[in-house]
Amino acid sequence: MNDQNLNPLHPVRRPFDPAYAADEPGAATHPFPPVTGAEDKTALLIPQGPVPTPDDYTPRRIPHIGHALAFVVNTGVILVLTQAVFLALAPPMRNPHTGAHMIPTTLDPKMLLASMAIAYVVTLIEAWTFFPLLWHKSFAEGIRWDFATARRNAYRLIPLGLVLGWTVQAISSLIPMPKTIPMDRFFHTASDVWLVTAFGTLLAPMFEEICFRGFLLPAFAIAYDWLSLPRKPYAHEIWRTTVTFSRAGFVFSGILTSIFFAMVHAEQLDRAWVALFVLFCVSLVLTWVRVKTQSVACSTLVHACYNLSVFISLFIATGGYRHLERMTR
Template sequence: MSHPSTPPLPEDLKRDFSQPQAPAVRPIAPLPKEVEAIIIEAPPPSVAPGPGVPARVPHLGHAVLFVSLAALVLVFTQITLLGLSHPVADPHRTANAALHPKLIIASQAITYLVTLGISFFFFPLLWQRSFADGIQWDFATARRNAWKLIPIGLITGFAVQAISSLIPVPKSIPMDDFFRHTSDVWLVTAFGTLVAPLFEEIAFRGFLFPAFAIAYDWLSLPKTPAARERWHNTTGLTTAAIVFSTILSSILFALLHAEQLAHAWVALFVLFCVSLVLSIVRIKTRSVACSTLVHASYNASVFLTLFIATGGYRHLERLAR
């Protein structure tokens, strides 16, 4: 009896079962698009030859440009406000109007805000990075540490007021003119708590502090190829540069307020020490937003004391010496 023959195996299924077979290796399928490796490109190279190494900013040229811009805006603003408020060509009346507290506050507030607005768009073109990154603003750090920064400002402010009550100050200083009328005091309070700290910290701790430190390190750099290469491939600042810049910027910070305090050098030394505190906060946190918050809290403590002492700014005669 014949048996049905086994159909032949297809060629691709024939195997030699007498020899051990290696396990079949399946080809690895390519990863789907959504799980492909992500390649992060380095930031575009700046003037430094090292790829991805950011340039040192703001340097001294940037700081001079920022200060010059503020000076030009201030002159233009004062001339414009004087022309609008006193169109009569009377030199004597114009000179008196220029010293009016409301005009001074308005011109400074407009100058600060316009300068910051122009800088916000202009300097990123030079730096190839955002304005906040260039000046090390870092608002996230300030928000995260606000519970520590605000008390630092308040305590510093109350301590300075206690010390100031013990030091000799001229009986009449130009700053007193801002505290003769309730409306002027409210304007000074808003300006001194919100606008002035923002601008002054960006100017002194955002521009001048790094500018002076960078200039110090550049001038003290050894004239060797290795030193030049290290300079172009790093962005750190030396301790000597940080100390030098902190002292110099704090001197300028105190001198900025010299006219208001009738050049009372003891009072200016106190402001110099306040600037040292603000600089230390900026250095420790690497955030200008942090020093701004401390500065605003410091100013707020001064106005809070004044508010309480004058019954809500209703009895300014109590400020008479």
């Protein structure tokens, strides 16, 4: 985890930059290999592929705020459309007073989870296809997914997520909470709980981490660094030829991202502000993992284990989800 190459503050130099040839033995100063006497010198006159331009060697800071906005807006549109389709397909409700049939205005837990799962999957497929066209690199590289780092550090990340979850549960037992919250609707039947367990430990953590730590975290850091950049030629040259982030940019972005992370969950918790502050702190931990490892897969693994700890506790307390009435005691 302490590899210098994973340090977000470690400078990244432009490829083939002659300015660094002197202090890097064997460094290439030109993107084309030298022609030896045994080679046909006329080969240099024949294009061997796309001719590189200066922009090809200019690092790009991604995902920037435009990419993040496109991802979030696309998610919202797909989620609204998916839920509208499920509402249209839902069986009509009967008015308890008049007996007349009504169009349902809310989805039952199973249909709501299904609509969210479909929206998340469709959004990720679209992002996986679309953003590489803008970034000229794979989606996983663009968001710094880096599953290999998560696999190497799983023995530390999994316990971190579990301990974080149980610590938050212990703290939550000491803070005032409403007697009922909207999230309770997913815990009325065992089948609903099993579905929300699968959704909450597999798909939801991955999607939320890609959104918040894959897109929004670097986007806000890039925006902060750009706005705080001195309006001098040398500053713009440094900006153009590096892909580093300032420490202040990451701090600002981590706090802002965590505020949005908590607010997204506000409705589920009936806007219980103390509980939302706890979620804000959890998001800061996930952000620290993402910055420390430079891997969204690492923060996803911690997030998934954090959620899993909640379901493990619930599973034990309710006798394998068979006695859900114990949740209200």
